[in-house]
Amino acid sequence: MRFDDELFNYVLGAAKEFENGLDDNPVVPSADNIKAIEIFDEPLPKGKTKALDVIELLHEVGTPATTLSRGGRFFGFVVGGTLPVAVASSWSTTTWDQNPALTMLGYVNAKLEQVSQKWIVELLELPKTSAVGFVTGATMAGFTALSSARHRIYKNLGYDLKVGGLRNAPKIRFIISEDIHATNIRALNYMGYGTDEFEFVPVDKQGRVIVDQMPALDSRCIILIQAGNINSGAFDDFPAICELAKKAGAWVHVDGAFGGWLKVSKTRSHLVKGMEQADSWSIDCHKWLNVPYDSAIAICRDREAMIETFTISASYLTTDGDRIPNNFTPELSRRARGVDVWAALKHLGQDGFGELIDRCSDHAKWFSGALDKIGFTIMNDVVINQVVFCLDDNDDARLKDIMDKVALSGKAWFGPTRWHGRDVYRMSISSHETTKADLDVALEAIKEAMEE
Numbered sequence: 001m002r003f004d005d006e007l008f009n010y011v012l013g014a015a016k017e018f019e020n021g022l023d024d025n026p027v028v029p030s031a032d033n034i035k036a037i038e039i040f041d042e043p044l045p046k047g048k049t050k051a052l053d054v055i056e057l058l059h060e061v062g063t064p065a066t067t068l069s070r071g072g073r074f075f076g077f078v079v080g081g082t083l084p085v086a087v088a089s090s091w092s093t094t095t096w097d098q099n100p101a102l103t104m105l106g107y108v109n110a111k112l113e114q115v116s117q118k119w120i121v122e123l124l125e126l127p128k129t130s131a132v133g134f135v136t137g138a139t140m141a142g143f144t145a146l147s148s149a150r151h152r153i154y155k156n157l158g159y160d161l162k163v164g165g166l167r168n169a170p171k172i173r174f175i176i177s178e179d180i181h182a183t184n185i186r187a188l189n190y191m192g193y194g195t196d197e198f199e200f201v202p203v204d205k206q207g208r209v210i211v212d213q214m215p216a217l218d219s220r221c222i223i224l225i226q227a228g229n230i231n232s233g234a235f236d237d238f239p240a241i242c243e244l245a246k247k248a249g250a251w252v253h254v255d256g257a258f259g260g261w262l263k264v265s266k267t268r269s270h271l272v273k274g275m276e277q278a279d280s281w282s283i284d285c286h287k288w289l290n291v292p293y294d295s296a297i298a299i300c301r302d303r304e305a306m307i308e309t310f311t312i313s314a315s316y317l318t319t320d321g322d323r324i325p326n327n328f329t330p331e332l333s334r335r336a337r338g339v340d341v342w343a344a345l346k347h348l349g350q351d352g353f354g355e356l357i358d359r360c361s362d363h364a365k366w367f368s369g370a371l372d373k374i375g376f377t378i379m380n381d382v383v384i385n386q387v388v389f390c391l392d393d394n395d396d397a398r399l400k401d402i403m404d405k406v407a408l409s410g411k412a413w414f415g416p417t418r419w420h421g422r423d424v425y426r427m428s429i430s431s432h433e434t435t436k437a438d439l440d441v442a443l444e445a446i447k448e449a450m451e452e
């Protein structure tokens with residue numbers, strides 16, 4: 001069975017129709033359109049359905065029920081958009097159906113992972129020999145980097161985890177920002193550790209680790225800090241923390257799911273000063289690099305630790321090529337996601353990527369100023385693309401009412417959050433689609449909701 005012209009042309013048309021609706025369709029689908037997806041819940045078909053009919057159903061029912069999170073007026077979570085070049089590259093790799101587990105199963109992917117690794121390390125000014133693994137998201141990037149950190153610590157202690165197992169292992173200490181993104185805790189849970197074992201370090205009002213309150217460190221410590229707090233966008237004090245860690249021989253891991261890219265900014269790279277002194281980093285590509293899901297990178301200064309943690313050998317697995325991609329990731333078979341990373345970086349270039357980061361951050365700054373003028377209080381220092389806000393009168397119930405009305409208008413969507421013990425709202429701008437005109441529409445929607 002091959003792609004026939006009818007199917008190929010239909011899917012192209014459907015994609016175009018979706019794209020054309022990005023500016024005018026409601027940001028969040030209507031209740032009726034969400035209800036319509038119930039049609040998928042049918043008994044398992046016994047016979048065949050023509051491919052075109054399957055895709056027609058998907059488009060006719062699925063497209064109206066999409067949340068336009070890749071569009072210019074979705075400001076919830078930190079989701080990014082997707083660049084046309086990366087959508088196109090992902091179509092190509094899906095059509096090729098390459099498995100990047102092994103070089104010979106995907107020569108192009110292995111080469112483009114190698115090239116992307118070189119470019120990323122250069123872009124972020126990290127040690128040249130750093131290893132980069134291409135994984136599904138920042139959660140798994142954290143798991144990958146932290147597992148490599150653990151391997152190094154045990155190896156230094158002469159303990160082989162793969163043989164002795166976790167129950168017999170020496171104790172490792174985890175020193176963790178109190179405001180760390182929850183997925184890091186999940187990653188440590190996957191690794192077999194629980195919260196009772198963690199030493200949490202208090203944070204300041206922006207969610208930055210208070211360095212003076214770090215415990216005494218030693219060479220069995222893994223420290224988890226952040227480049228880009230999920231609410232405020234704040235950055236930890238990398239030079240001070242890395243200096244303490246270096247003296248003690250501890251490992252520093254930076255969760256930079258979105259803020260990890262700030263080095264490319266022309267105006268804000270000072271925020272990540274010293275980040276390169278850490279030992280490992282987890283960064284999403286499906287957020288601010290604007291490639292399709294699922295895509296993130298785990299980077300380790302200690303290349304050997306990463307390779308020793310993840311290498312799989314089996315009698316039938318070939319080991320040709322300069323880079324055996326599965327040596328850097330928890331999975332064996334996976335999607336050729338390195339190709340999309342290469343396509344986005346090649347398309348944007350260092351300058352274009354920097355402009356994307358700065359444009360989103362400038363928009364956030366402008367919008368926070370505009371909110372401030374119409375009765376809102378900005379609760380964070382707006383340093384990058386994140387804005388946390390409440391009403392001047394601190395009426396959080398009225399705030400929710402206003403933001404619900406904005407969501408219902410279909411013109412924009414802002415996400416609720418809990419910040420400093422309050423139920424407030426948060427804006428994140430991380431899509432290349434967001435323009436000043438989008439901000440105007442969103443602001444108008446808020447004003448209208450306030451007047452209602």
Ligand SMILES: Cc1ncc(COP(=O)(O)O)c(C=O)c1O
Binds near residue numbers: 140181255256284296
């Ligand atoms: C700071 C931070 N860390 C980790 C994650 C988890 O990323 P992912 O959903 O790609 O696994 C996120 C996602 O929002 C994040 O913002």
